[in-house]
Amino acid sequence: MVPIARRYLLFDRPRLAIAVGGVTFAVLLIVLILALYQGIYDRAGRLADAAPAALWVSQAGTSDPFHGASILPPDALEDVTNVPGVATTQPLLARTLLVGSSPNTGTSAFVMSIPEGPLQAQTSDAFGIGSPPEPGSIVLSETVAKDIGASSGDTVFLGTAPLRVERTSSLVDAAFSGVVAVSERDASAIFGHPDSYSYILVGLADGQVLEDAAAEIESRVDGTNVFTREEFADSTRQEIEEGFLPIVAVLVVVAFIVGLALIALTIYTMTIERVRDYAVLKAVGASSGQLFSVVLRQSLLIALVGYLAGSLVALLAGNVIATEIPEFATLYRWQDLSAVFVAALVMSVLAAVVPIQRISRVEPAIVFRA
Amino acid sequence: MKPAPTPETEEEVVLEVRGLTKEFVSGKTSVLATDHVDLEVRRGEIVLLMGPSGSGKTTLLTMIGGLLRPTSGTIRIGGREITSLAESDLYEVRRHVVGFVFQVFNLLEPLSVLENVVIPLNLAGESGKDANLRARSALSDVGMSERVDFKPSSLSGGEKQRVSIARALVHDPELVLADEPTANLDSKNGYDVVVLLRDMAKTTGRTVIIVSHDHRIREIADRVLWLEDGKLSAVPETQAA
Numbered sequence: 001m002v003p004i005a006r007r008y009l010l011f012d013r014p015r016l017a018i019a020v021g022g023v024t025f026a027v028l029l030i031v032l033i034l035a036l037y038q039g040i041y042d043r044a045g046r047l048a049d050a051a052p053a054a055l056w057v058s059q060a061g062t063s064d065p066f067h068g069a070s071i072l073p074p075d076a077l078e079d080v081t082n083v084p085g086v087a088t089t090q091p092l093l094a095r096t097l098l099v100g101s102s103p104n105t106g107t108s109a110f111v112m113s114i115p116e117g118p119l120q121a122q123t124s125d126a127f128g129i130g131s132p133p134e135p136g137s138i139v140l141s142e143t144v145a146k147d148i149g150a151s152s153g154d155t156v157f158l159g160t161a162p163l164r165v166e167r168t169s170s171l172v173d174a175a176f177s178g179v180v181a182v183s184e185r186d187a188s189a190i191f192g193h194p195d196s197y198s199y200i201l202v203g204l205a206d207g208q209v210l211e212d213a214a215a216e217i218e219s220r221v222d223g224t225n226v227f228t229r230e231e232f233a234d235s236t237r238q239e240i241e242e243g244f245l246p247i248v249a250v251l252v253v254v255a256f257i258v259g260l261a262l263i264a265l266t267i268y269t270m271t272i273e274r275v276r277d278y279a280v281l282k283a284v285g286a287s288s289g290q291l292f293s294v295v296l297r298q299s300l301l302i303a304l305v306g307y308l309a310g311s312l313v314a315l316l317a318g319n320v321i322a323t324e325i326p327e328f329a330t331l332y333r334w335q336d337l338s339a340v341f342v343a344a345l346v347m348s349v350l351a352a353v354v355p356i357q358r359i360s361r362v363e364p365a366i367v368f369r370a
Numbered sequence: 371m372k373p374a375p376t377p378e379t380e381e382e383v384v385l386e387v388r389g390l391t392k393e394f395v396s397g398k399t400s401v402l403a404t405d406h407v408d409l410e411v412r413r414g415e416i417v418l419l420m421g422p423s424g425s426g427k428t429t430l431l432t433m434i435g436g437l438l439r440p441t442s443g444t445i446r447i448g449g450r451e452i453t454s455l456a457e458s459d460l461y462e463v464r465r466h467v468v469g470f471v472f473q474v475f476n477l478l479e480p481l482s483v484l485e486n487v488v489i490p491l492n493l494a495g496e497s498g499k500d501a502n503l504r505a506r507s508a509l510s511d512v513g514m515s516e517r518v519d520f521k522p523s524s525l526s527g528g529e530k531q532r533v534s535i536a537r538a539l540v541h542d543p544e545l546v547l548a549d550e551p552t553a554n555l556d557s558k559n560g561y562d563v564v565v566l567l568r569d570m571a572k573t574t575g576r577t578v579i580i581v582s583h584d585h586r587i588r589e590i591a592d593r594v595l596w597l598e599d600g601k602l603s604a605v606p607e608t609q610a611a
Contacts (some may be wrong), residue, residue, distance in 0.1 A: 365438045
């Protein structure tokens, strides 16, 4: 079979390049936006997921670790420890602050401290901190270190407090920022609530039902919210969904429309300029279906090449972003790539509709006009 | 001037047109392009259709080729009535029964010479090596076997018309309809195309209807008809060669 669709596309290479370039750009935008969203979404719950505990106890009204500070009542640790069914409790100091090379500057970082407790070593390891830093020192995640250009031995400021960088480590990153770790003494002084912890990680005795234990703690310890680990991770991710999904949706729709418009415009102008050729094909025996198939194939070819190129560039761009802007995590999921592929197909089918309508009205008799 | 039809072809009417009328209406204005035209053409016959510009010649050809529906009247090709066919059946007529040769060649520029000729076969469901062989053979018949990979833009007018003729013949149609096939060619190429059409018609026994102002075509035509004001008649004395 003569590949009519391909021949006509290749016959007008500049226009083909513009159309493919447009679709590539649209696909790149969609894939990258989705990858960034999924990267942040995935990262958002990692901290909660990583905790070696069944439950997180936070100040009442706290929805997640990153939006607002949690300050528990001073007696909360003792009260929680005394709740029946609670096997272990590990306090945690944490909040978001600026860290930089000068006071009150730099990047937002999730600051953690793991005070002494039965799960101190286990929790430090789970969060990637390793041994707790000495007073006056700070451990930076690689993301933060790169972001503020600091390395071991440098002095950085947490808010206004100067701290020496003890080391950098592969800390679990938070949703939008890197993580740093300081000693309990420094955290208490900098956070300004020396008698209170931010969170309590709770391990349960064998046979305890998570939800029942959480409800029990909430009822016995005033001013607390208790989450299972999954709930706390989900709660963080929900914040991401509510805050970002509408923006992501708008950007994806805009990119889709840009891609659609470019394919449609290209196919339409190519069809209009070649109306006589379609009339010739009709005259030599082409059915309407065969002509529609030529237009649809052209549209599909543009979408397919644009999809492949756009996805490839997006994957490469993701690597560059991960290297150059570490606080932007990207996560490519086959579900998203498949959805974008389907979107590209839909784009191409929609783009072919108007040209097909135009062809259906072509009078083959025009082939006799000189 | 014209070879007499053989007794057996005299018997077989390939094209039968009865009362064919086409009226174009635009607002309150209407134009009668053909007015109750009756015509019979036998197998192997070459018919030249002449007439002044705007007399309805091309309209008649277009209707016979199934590209335009008449206002009234009937057309039978090979005994099959085509005016009542649905569009989905008309393309079968174009695929198998008729072949077109156009004044402006109408070759598809993005395709090679071979691809232009193989297209009617592809559209009829024939592809692969067999289709290519048939197309090459048709191109060879018109003396274009050396140009199969060329693009139409690199051919001369005469060569383009030869390819157009090959495309019209490749699917072995009963009826070939040629609209001013020499109008865009110089004298030499025009003559070559006329000879080619004659040879093709006589060697394969195909029926050919040619619309033309070119008096040289009279030499090869078995019959010359005159269409004026939409009505078919014998060639007037003033136009006789």
